[in-house]
Amino acid sequence: MTNLTNPRWLALQVILQVIDGGRSLDEIFNSDWYQSQVLDKRDLALGRELAFGFCRWYFALSALLTGRLQKPLRARDRDIEVILILGLYQLLVMNTESHAAVNETVKLALAQKKAWAKGLVNALLRGVVRDKIKLDSSMALHAYPDWVLTRIRRDWGEQAEQVLIHGNCRPPMTLRVDTRQAEIGAVINQLSAAGIDASRHVRIASAIELSSPCDVKQIPGFSRGVVSVQDAAAQIAAPLLGCSAQARVLDACAAPGGKTAHLLQHCDNIKLDALDHSESRLEKLRQNLERINKSARVLIGDAASPGSWFDGNYYDCILADVPCTASGVMRRHPDIKLLRRESDIMPLLAHQRKIIDALWRLLKPGGKMLYCTCSVFKDENENQISKFLERHADSIEIKLNDVDWGEARPHGRQILTGSDNMDGFFYGLLTKSGGT
Numbered sequence: 340m341t342n343l344t345n346p347r348w349l350a351l352q353v354i355l356q357v358i359d360g361g362r363s364l365d366e367i368f369n370s371d372w373y374q375s376q377v378l379d380k381r382d383l384a385l386g387r388e389l390a391f392g393f394c395r396w397y398f399a400l401s402a403l404l405t406g407r408l409q410k411p412l413r414a415r416d417r418d419i420e421v422i423l424i425l426g427l428y429q430l431l432v433m434n435t436e437s438h439a440a441v442n443e444t445v446k447l448a449l450a451q452k453k454a455w456a457k458g459l460v461n462a463l464l465r466g467v468v469r470d471k472i473k474l475d476s477s478m479a480l481h482a483y484p485d486w487v488l489t490r491i492r493r494d495w496g497e498q499a500e501q502v503l504i505h506g507n508c509r510p511p512m513t514l515r516v517d518t519r520q521a522e523i524g525a526v527i528n529q530l531s532a533a534g535i536d537a538s539r540h541v542r543i544a545s546a547i548e549l550s551s552p553c554d555v556k557q558i559p560g561f562s563r564g565v566v567s568v569q570d571a572a573a574q575i576a577a578p579l580l581g582c583s584a585q586a587r588v589l590d591a592c593a594a595p596g597g598k599t600a601h602l603l604q605h606c607d608n609i610k611l612d613a614l615d616h617s618e619s620r621l622e623k624l625r626q627n628l629e630r631i632n633k634s635a636r637v638l639i640g641d642a643a644s645p646g647s648w649f650d651g652n653y654y655d656c657i658l659a660d661v662p663c664t665a666s667g668v669m670r671r672h673p674d675i676k677l678l679r680r681e682s683d684i685m686p687l688l689a690h691q692r693k694i695i696d697a698l699w700r701l702l703k704p705g706g707k708m709l710y711c712t713c714s715v716f717k718d719e720n721e722n723q724i725s726k727f728l729e730r731h732a733d734s735i736e737i738k739l740n741d742v743d744w745g746e747a748r749p750h751g752r753q754i755l756t757g758s759d760n761m762d763g764f765f766y767g768l769l770t771k772s773g774g775t
């Protein structure tokens with residue numbers, strides 16, 4: 340068996356890069372190594388499915404595995420643990436025919452030159468089939484690291500179960516239509532003509548949900564920017580900030596530019612600065628702007644230290660889509676479950692605080708700053724805003740009562756993962772006193 344022919348082998352290599360190398364699935368799938376794999380489309384899709392599914396279900400399947408092993412695997416047999424979990428995933432989630440799942444999993448152990456594991460893989464997987472083990476929906480409640488479970492239960496009490504179950508589902512592929520260029524119904528008809536089944540999002544006027552994901556190249560209007568790929572929750576930002584014509588706007592954590600593109604398409608003639616500290620991510624933003632045929636001043640720099648990039652012209656509107664734990668998008672990026680650590684939270688909270696404190700100084704009196712995260716942790720959201728309001732006597736919260744998405748919190752609004760099939764998101768809108 341070689342990597343040239345086998346999607347399971349490819350998935351194994353991808354997962355080992357996540358686990359041992361701390362690399363994200365996106366990073367790996369965009370790497371030269373992955374792009375050079377010679378597999379047909381179907382096998383590549385299966386490889387991705389296995390890698391995503393492994394990450395999504397790792398914590399639940401690894402607990403199941405531990406319970407069925409007579410003795411724990413040695414640290415140096417991490418690859419065998421991954422192989423066994425891949426086998427369990429095929430049996431229990433993909434419902435792969437058991438003979439094929441067992442045989443293919445044995446082959447993987449042999450490809451890793453661990454012939455001793457053949458008996459173990461056989462016995463363990465056949466045992467799961469024999470005992471008719473099924474994966475019920477309550478298993479989703481265990482498909483997270485303990486620290487995430489604890490935090491979500493602490494923050495959301497009775498709602499926690501729903502957040503966890505939705506957070507373990509596959510996300511929809513959602514499109515944003517530039518409603519200045521095309522009418523939603525017409526886009527749905529064009530999609531249908533192209534063989535793509537789609538419907539209006541139940542809550543967000545610019546959003547269309549696809550019944551199943553597809554390649555963007557197949558989407559009519561994508562290459563011209565009539566349609567972009569963006570979760571419905573993320574489509575709330577630009578209309579909510581509501582910049583008037585000629586406004587000076589800063590998109591402070593802008594890359595890869597999903598919300599930058601929406602701001603430019605939604606607001607008339609704004610003067611937009613798009614800032615990010617990552618050059619490689621800014622490159623993606625530039626490509627996005629080119630695709631939608633709009634322009635912005637692209638700045639590289641640290642949002643928390645404006646000295647190096649701020650030109651002294653204060654802003655009317657600032658979007659602060661700060662870096663966060665991404666706990667609201669674990670369904671979309673299940674590798675987060677394996678990559679994030681509880682110890683990341685405190686530094687992230689401090690980083691968010693530094694960024695918004697620095698940005699606040701760049702806002703004109705009467706100007707607006709929209710704070711958002713793709714997190715469902717209160718510390719990054721309503722608690723962050725609460726502390727901000729205490730620190731800044733000139734900050735006033737604009738209550739978001741006249742909207743029908745998410746739920747009102749003591750500060751801001753929270754979309755819990757899966758609510759209206761959206762990603763988990765938080766929005767808090769602030770204005771600076773002293774405007775005319």
Ligand SMILES: C[S@@+](CC[C@H](N)C(=O)[O-])C[C@H]1O[C@@H](n2cnc3c(N)ncnc32)[C@H](O)[C@@H]1O
Nearest residue numbers: 592593594595596597598615616617641642660
């Ligand atoms: C949540 S993502 C932004 C997503 C983006 N707004 C969009 O809609 O496509 C956060 C971004 O913040 C950037 N970032 C993190 N720390 C930063 C800092 N100190 N200064 C500027 N950008 C930063 C990251 O590189 C990342 O691109």
